[in-house]
Amino acid sequence: MEKLAIDGGTPVRSKPLPPPFRGSMLIGEEETNAVSNVLAAQSPFRYYGPNMQYAVQTLEDLIAKDLNIPYVLGVTSCTAGLVVAMKALGIGYGDKVIVPANTFVATAGAVVSSNAVPVYVDMDESLNMDPDDLERVYDEEVKAIIVVHINGSACDMDKIMAFAKKRDLYVIEDVAQSQGCTYKGRICGTIGDIGVFSFQMNKMLTAGEGGAVVTSNPELFERAVRYHDQGSFRDKDRYQIDPKFVMSGQNYRMSELTGAVMIEQWKKLGTIIGTMRKHHRNIRAAIAAELPDVKFRAAADDDGDIGCVLGIVHPTLERARAYASAMKAENVSTHSMYDGVPVYKIPCFFEQRTAEKDNFPYNYPFKKPVIYTEDMCPKCVDLLGRITITLISPILTDEEADEIARAAVKVLKALDAKAGAGAHS
Template sequence: MAADGPISPPNVYDAEPIPEAARDEIDRLLTSGDLFRYTAPEGAPVALLEAEFADLLGSRYALAVASCSAALFLSLKALDLPRGARVAIPAFTFAAVPSAIVHADCVPVLIEVGSNYRVDIADLKAKIAEGLDAMLISHMRGHTSDMDAIMELAEAAAIPVIEDAAHSLGTTWAGRNIGTIGKVGCFSFQSYKLINAGEGGILVTDDPEVAARAIIMSGAYEQNWKKHPGLQNSFGHWQNKLPLYNTRMQNLSAAVIRPQIPELARRVADGRANHDYVAGLLNASPWLDVPPPLPQEVRAPDSIQFNLVGFDTDAEALAFQDACKRRGVGVQVFGLSEGNARAYWNWQFLGDLPDLPQTRAMLMRACDMRLPARLTKPDLDFIAQAIFAAAAETKG
């Protein structure tokens, strides 16, 4: 491993600067006061973002909203699922995902996840046999589960699939954009994503009825749905028949997002190169394992996850975490971080939680670290050396 690197630990938390074009558009909006997406008769920044994002993904419809959580919630409501519907989710996801299901008056059904962070297909089959109404597949931290197997099972059981692609903008599966394989795909523009608006989300679909219902429920009241292209017959049918949740995106957020879309391909390429470089260095340690991508998967990572190998006790894993911190590198063991929102046993709002030994074992030794696309090779060397050395120190 390279010996030289930055004098101080790299900052892995700051995002890339917002392009100058966003500042010009924000100044225009502030001068006009035109912040509500439906004020202008046409051409509002949010409407332009929806058209550009749908074109980017190759989808028929896109709806920009306040967050990815809002997109997931609206997707569930737009599927017109019955109250109490059973919705399968990976047991390795963020707490906002089961929360969206609860808000939609449905019941989360947790599916085991393997040591490679992906859905256990055998457990998914078992849960389908017990009865499911939908699947919400989180590509957690950008790790794509076997979408061929998932879609085959879903189609055989006539179960709709929502993709939580919050971490997967730019990822492809067998040449198809993640988020366009299921009936609905949901994306995030939160600060730690490849496109950063602080907050914000968007959903895509090819289904006109799902799109129309989601648009109206997002807050397209009275005749505002006329400012969305197409779908006029569907809008006319659903107007005043659906509750309004008012989860709209406003124009300032769209103004921040739109100039970043042309930057996406570079960020994806740089992030993948950074991830794969660090993964190669970490995998040289007998104590560290970065699971490889699946053959059909071309990822767009902005973080790295790896498993601790041969760490028999929680004390050893915590000692490793502390050793990384002393070296200036913040590594988090998912299951050993107090209150971690990605550890399913902390989702106490679900009530009685199932026993998921496979997922629990993974979370107790799986490590997480930000690895933004803007990092340089010396930054990456510093990080890899610190983690490598921390593992060697802990294991003696």
């Protein structure tokens, strides 16, 4: 039995793994030149300038082609995209929106910023929402479900879409963490009414910030465009859409600089996913060969998983914490998502506090009052801290991927031995 580094042994790796960022690690001359061209043209605004390069339009067309979806809108961030999507759907004051208990703060925050109130659905061992818990949080004041495909793996969209259809609910897909993920051959983000993507620093592709909204519905698209551009719809001729709406909006327009970077990043998606998926599958196989009883994170569609994290389900919270600490000592950074804290426990949400008067929009007199309790999503409370994740970088070498597997096997075997010794002491 190898002595763990945390106990004074020699670590599997002599130094930390490469940075876990994805798209940013592949930024090169292509992105630099693309941005330089926009700046040299003195036209960084997407709708007009002295020498337009039409980078955002080119990006939108590229995404539309690859996703096989007719309408794509570049926006300033995924958070902005979520707000734009909800405004396109007419969601606002007096509405409830179902949000997964395990998600980034932006998902719930966007609901509140859209003047609606989030209600939280539990998760399962996939780290995604548990579709069997949707009925618990549904009532007639719920207008939509935000489906968040967490860390590269799809939600169970068959069950979710069937539930939504039965109750006439909109489905927004938040694909921020899972660009390129598929569900039974369908591209995530194109299954629901509207999909939203992120190009923030941590994501599969990045320009630092940025996002996109996609839909197959021309009316929803017009409303999205208008809301993101101060009520304007400048591209109606491009899309051959007969305008139907008059509305005010805000400014969530993507700049040509972001568009230029993202054109080059988008071309690299296949390489990024292919590398991560290869390493992820090899790491899992190597661990399973040594420890066949290891329980990996579940998946609604394992074939569609893009392999951006190695997820392991541990029997107890203490065991998960011990594993994460030991892996870090082996120079393989490992952790629990969001420190094991469901999003609804974040004080601004749990205490229903906002910057607005009377904590608007929580002050709406709902027929069924929105009340949060700490244990309202018990699976998330139990599981979130017990599932550890190790990020898989697209610039990992085969040797580094092998070292991740070796470290996991080393640590798991040592923890098993300690547990066995403790049971017989």
